[in-house]
Amino acid sequence: MNRHLCLARRPVGKLSGADLTLVETPIPSLEPGEVLIRNTWLSIDPSIRIQLAESTPDGYLPPLQPGDALTGLALGIVVETRNPNFATGDLVSHTLGYREFAIVGPDARTIGGYGAPTRIDPRALPPQWFLGPLGSAGLTAYVGLFEILELTSADTLWVSSAAGAVGLLAAQLAKLRGATVIGSAGSPEKVTFLRDDLGISAFDYHDDPLSESLAGLAPGGIDAYFDNVGGDHLTAALDALCPQGRIALCGAVSEYDGVATAGPPNLFTMVSKGLRMRGFRAGSFTHLQEPMRQEVAGYLADGRLTYRESVFDGIEQASAALVAMLSGETTGKTLCRLRSA
Ligand SMILES: NC(=O)c1ccc[n+]([C@@H]2O[C@H](COP(=O)([O-])OP(=O)(O)OC[C@H]3O[C@@H](n4cnc5c(N)ncnc54)[C@H](OP(=O)(O)O)[C@@H]3O)[C@@H](O)[C@H]2O)c1
Missing domain, CATH: 3.90.180.10 (Medium-chain alcohol dehydrogenases, catalytic domain)
Incomplete structure (x- = not known):
């Protein structure tokens, strides 16, 4: 049976x-x-x-x-x-x-x-x-950072749901490639984990208005946003991005569990700041699975990447x-x- x-x-x-x-x-x-x-x-x-x-x-x-x-x-x-x-x-x-x-x-x-x-x-x-890190979560983080955002070491990146499966990997891979990373998550324990165990600047999105938390950790604005959450997080990213900033739309978890949300009211910032926003599904990039596994397995083996x-x-x-x-x-x-x- x-x-x-x-x-x-x-x-x-x-x-x-x-x-x-x-x-x-x-x-x-x-x-x-x-x-x-x-x-x-x-x-x-x-x-x-x-x-x-x-x-x-x-x-x-x-x-x-x-x-x-x-x-x-x-x-x-x-x-x-x-x-x-x-x-x-x-x-x-x-x-x-x-x-x-x-x-x-x-x-x-x-x-x-x-x-x-x-x-x-x-x-x-x-x-x-x-x-996890060598499967869909790893590929999603890798594609979002390096194919969609074309992340560089000069970037300040915000990763939402940063203590989750994809976010945890995206935040660490970005840091390992030299970017400045800010992570957000939904509890003090997750924020402590991001800060103390991973060395990533982090905030709890329940604490203060998102715009204030972002301004506190990235006073000069952000260059790239890895969006796992959608909704109010995407709206805050549009405001916090510097001119020519980039957004990778990976998911919109705030909208899945029975919550109806309207689109961001500030989409015109895409025009005024010349932003670029692109959605993606990891399944369109399976040719990157092997390079992702090589890189992530190496970091896991030498302890530079923490996995939970x-x-x-x-x-x-x-x-x-x-x-x-x-x-x-x-x-x-x-x-x-x-x-x-
Ligand atoms: N594009 C692709 O190919 C692809 C592939 C895999 C996953 N994804 C997407 O990637 C995102 C993350 O997936 P995952 O598997 O790594 O899940 P996950 O982050 O491990 O788990 C989901 C987390 O979302 C957070 N969350 C729930 N409601 C929220 C809200 N209203 N506002 C802010 N955060 C909220 C919760 O963490 P907190 O405690 O931080 O709130 C929850 O633990 C999802 O949007 C998923 O659909 C996309």
């Missing part, structure tokens, strides 16, 4: 555990080209919340319907195969997370181009790093993990480890 996390009812406002339910189904026999994977690690990402709404933005994945199983990046071990490209015992990354077992076929879906079934050789590294995980145990905890991550209760990469890991 298999257990999947499914949408029980469409959330109204913030996601609650009661909006999701675990459903048990038999595991069907494999068709030619399919593999049966016993999932070991599930990636808990904020973007799945977008698919729990009635509708999704143009160009994004379609909304889930009540009864549908959630999907997301995952790692698992092949336990049965009818695909000559995968052998029993292979460690595989794929997009059928939020369940104990996954049947992955030859036409397996991706998330915006990321997550095609891929055999992973973790060597001596913790396998779950391939869902918030781990929940068992498929029964997957919904709690998602609710906690969206509420800001987790730090670094949020993961669910299945008993079989």
